[in-house]
Amino acid sequence: MDSWFQSKWFVRAIALVLAVSLYFVVYTEDDKERKDIDFFGNTSETQTMEDIPVSVRIDADKYVVSGIPESVAVTVEGTNSAVTRVVKQRNFDIYVDLTKLGEGEHTVEMQYERFPEDVAVFIEPKTIDIVIEERSTQKFPITVDFINQHQLPEGFEVGDYQVEPKEVMITSSKSVIEKVSIVKVFVNVAGQDEPIKNREVPIKVYDSQGNELRVRMEPENALVSAEINNPSKVVPVTLETTGKLPKGFKLTSMTSDVEEVEIFGTSHALADIDEVKAKVNLSKIKKSDQIQATLDLPKGITAPEHEQIDVSIELEQTKLLEEVPIQVRHLENDRTIEFKKPEGKKVNVTITGNEADVRNVKVDDLRISIDVEGLVDGTHQVKPIIEGPEQLAIKPELDHFTIKIN
Known part of the structure; x- marks a missing residue:
């Protein structure tokens, strides 16, 4: 063992092993702190784009397809710069390729193109169930529905109308065409x-249950x-x-300054009206006079000029004059x-005439004598x-004294 440590090659080998081990320890810790910084210094990133439209590749002159979602969610993963470029430019296409499929039910995979090679692409949903049917085209008449007619100004109504075109060409599958029940336009006439x-x-376009149908028109x-x-x-x-x-x-007479008036309203409201009345409240009248009366118009009827x-009111009044002196001739x-x-040489007298x-x-205006x-x-x-x-009827309380x- 001592001889190994005395060998310079053994010492060099040990140093190399320690150096490599230290490198991997430092690199791993540093990698965690830098959050996946790659060789070029770019951060790894993931972004999801919602409501991405889906295009359909199919023989549109022959077939129609149902079951295609209007949009999907697309997730891209890659370097920060690559992902940012994709999200900003959105120069890509999400589609389903049905060119090799015929009529019937199919499960197809969502596809994509024109994405950079350095990003990963994930589409949700990944697959969809679709139905391919033979295309059918048919003409349908257009009806008009005037909505909010109750909000027209009082007395107004919708008269004659025209719609152009009178028919619409609807294209869809045969099964959908057979469901078409109502084709209409809505015209808001409020105010x-x-x-x-x-x-x-x-x-x-609606079916018989009132459900709107998605068709080509x-x-x-x-x-x-x-x-x-x-x-x-x-x-x-x-x-x-x-x-x-x-x-x-x-009341002796009551006459108005107009004998007839022009009234306005809907045709239905006017149909049953043969006259209009003006009401005069007699309890508020105490003399012959000209007053203003309001026309008693049914709801929805107007008479702008009147x-x-x-x-003009003419009243007859009966008035008692008390203790009129009696003169003797x-x-x-x-x-x-x-x-x-x-x-007492006095008599009560009743006078009657125009008010x-x-x-x-x-009393001084009368003379009673015998x-x-x-x-x-x-x-x-x-x-x-x-x-x-002379214009008054004068009657003492007694015919003879x-x-x-x-």
Whole structure:
């Protein structure tokens, strides 16, 4: 043993072994700290890209395929620089190659191309189940559905409309074509008060259960034009009263300044309307006057030019004037008169006439008298003489007065 240590070659061999061992120990620890730094100093990295579209390679003139996802997730692994370049540029293609397959059900593998050789590529899902069917093309008529008609301005409605084109060419598998039940476009008319001119809307295809079908269409959009109408009709105005007049008043006439009005609404709402009413509340009327009345319009009906109308009211009023003095004509100076009925040489008088004529009449405006010329002493029944405004009916509370002359 001592002779080995004395040999310079033995010592050199031992030193070499120790040096190599030390190198691997240091390299391993340093490698962990640097997180997989490679020979060129690049960090290893993994990134996943979501929603990567999938292309299909198939004889599109002959076949259609179902079961292809719209997008997949692609994970790339490699050096930092290589992965970053792939993620930023995305100059690659994810596809399924069906060119060698015929009709029927198949399980195929997702494929890729144009990735750098120094990155690893993983696609999720890796395989998919697809169905290849013979292509079929058929024409279908396009229907129009006007949505949110309840949000049209009050009284407006959709009138005549046109859609271009009237038909759409749909291409898909025979089985899908057989499921097509409805082909329509939706036109939103909320708040619309003007005609729609060539509005472009997408065409939708549904089965009998209302499920939207994914098919190829030519064209994919249609142009819709539609009239937005505000129908109207002219109807007579009738006046209707509510409430009661105050005591002592009677309605003699009530006329409006318009005999008919033009009303607006949907055709359905207008169909059953033959007249419109204006209501006048009599309980608030105390004199002959011109008032404004609001038209009583059904819901959804408007009359822009006559929201209110003028109504002329004529009232008859009956008014009691108390203790109107009674004058005596042709009573001789040496004789006296005593009133039995009414007592006190005064009488209550009722006047009736147009309220405008009655309202300002006072006791002083009337003259009630009796003529006793030629009457002898004793008790007599005499008829009063009435004087006052000619347009009024004046009636004392008694048709005849009872008097006594002495």
